[in-house]
Amino acid sequence: MSAESAAVNFSELVNKNKQTLARLRDTPRLLLHRRDGEDLVLTTAARAEQDRTVVSAATRMLAAMARREPGSTELLLDILPDAFPWVRFLPEADIHAFAVELVDTMRAADSLGNNASVAQLLIAWQHTAEVHSDPELLAALTRDHGEDYGSVGSSHPSPLGR
Known part of the structure; x- marks a missing residue:
């Protein structure tokens, strides 16, 4: 608060x-x-509606900017570290994926009037950045641990053979 x-x-x-x-x-x-x-x-209901109006306007402006100008994606990528300092730990391709997914999710969530999916997206990407910020954790999570024995609770090997 x-x-x-x-x-x-x-x-x-x-x-x-x-x-x-x-x-x-x-x-x-x-x-x-x-x-x-x-x-x-x-x-109050009036305050809640004002908050929703502001978030919706910001979302629509960001989405319009991201779609219109050829250099807008680069601008968005340039300003992301100011808004979300943790993106500095993401690989460059992931920063781009985050930017695109954020704008798309914000637009979709705004159309429903429910921002829960945006909050979840931000949390998930922040956790991804946390993993990338810790070389030991990243190595442990990306290390090939051998054969994949399938889904938990399944006695059958994975159909992908991983």
Whole structure:
């Protein structure tokens, strides 16, 4: 949560709902801590719609830029390390793949109004960069470990013979 947000226990919302909800006049969202579950974020419908509008506009602008100009891919590749410093650990081909996949996923997610797939994509690529940042881990994960004995739970060898 940002510094502009406030945090309260969920019980405050239940026990002092008017006072707790009044705090939304002074802050864009409330973080509700729960003992028995995942924390929740409370905001107004108008604020949620504003957030969605901003993300959608940024997504559409990025996608349009990536499609229009011949040099836009190079520009995007140039600015990625500023936005995501961990891309410096990715091989060059993977940086390009990440850029393309990010723009495509953002466009698709925006069309559904659900950014969960974008968050998952960013996490997956960041984990890939983490592997590349550690030479021992990279070697361990890319080393040929011999014959592939098939899927877990299968008594049959892999059809690919790997």
